Amino acid sequence: MPADTVFAQPLTRSRLSEEIVTIIQKQIMSGAVVPGDKLPTERELAESFKVNRATVREALRKLENLELIDIRHGDGVYAKNFLESGNFDLIKASSTIDERNETILNVLEVRRITVPEMACLAAQRRTAADLAELEQVIFHQGLAMPERDIRVHEMIARATRNLVYTIMLNFFNRFNRQYYYLYFNSEKNLERSRKFHSDIFEAIKRRKPAEARRIMLDVLLYAEEAVKESLAGNQPRV
Numbered sequence: 309m310p311a312d313t314v315f316a317q318p319l320t321r322s323r324l325s326e327e328i329v330t331i332i333q334k335q336i337m338s339g340a341v342v343p344g345d346k347l348p349t350e351r352e353l354a355e356s357f358k359v360n361r362a363t364v365r366e367a368l369r370k371l372e373n374l375e376l377i378d379i380r381h382g383d384g385v386y387a388k389n390f391l392e393s394g395n396f397d398l399i400k401a402s403s404t405i406d407e408r409n410e411t412i413l414n415v416l417e418v419r420r421i422t423v424p425e426m427a428c429l430a431a432q433r434r435t436a437a438d439l440a441e442l443e444q445v446i447f448h449q450g451l452a453m454p455e456r457d458i459r460v461h462e463m464i465a466r467a468t469r470n471l472v473y474t475i476m477l478n479f480f481n482r483f484n485r486q487y488y489y490l491y492f493n494s495e496k497n498l499e500r501s502r503k504f505h506s507d508i509f510e511a512i513k514r515r516k517p518a519e520a521r522r523i524m525l526d527v528l529l530y531a532e533e534a535v536k537e538s539l540a541g542n543q544p545r546v
Contacts, residue, residue: 328367343389
């Protein structure tokens with residue numbers, strides 16, 4: 309596709325560099341721009357988008373951080389194969405251009421597969437200090453449910469003593485903050501989370517790894533279905 313067709317699009321939002329990122333990201337991730345394609349020059353992009361070159365440079369830096377482009381100084385800017393180079397930041401960014409909500413469902417699927425094992429490890433490896441902190445978060449801090457749920461999962465991840473689980477959980481939590489309204493806008497779901505927090509605490513307290521795994525899997529399956537229903541329009545956004 310000719311560069312003047314792909315990139316010559318009107319910008320309407322106030323954060324121009326972010327809109328440029330979104331436009332180019334869509335072109336790369338949709339396949340309109342394929343890996344190895346050379347993008348227009350900085351000057352040509354500025355002219356196409358009717359912005360200054362500093363705005364284009366800012367957008368290109370963000371795209372580079374997302375591993376979507378390769379900036380070769382003295383040569384040009386090339387599209388990368390995001391399936392080979394993409395990172396967690398790209399997953400989060402892709403959710404903003406995903407009109408079919410596939411990114412949300414993909415994240416829920418991976419979370420359902422990995423996080424129950426995290427709970428299993430936490431039940432085996434937790435210390436008395438871990439348990440005391442988890443008890444404080446669940447029963448004594450008076451946190452709003454979405455924030456409490458985030459903290460509970462953080463504490464469980466840390467109790468595994470596995471840095472990868474902790475970092476992965478940080479990503480899930482940052483991602484989920486954008487979409488918690490899809491789940492926590494229902495009193496039924498709030499009550500389900502209260503039960504989950506109490507049950508998972510008891511399983512971890514009693515060092516019951518299989519039970520902790522089952523409890524975590526059950527609530528994630530429940531949450532996944534609730535989010536799917538909400539995305540289908542059964543529950544309004546609040």
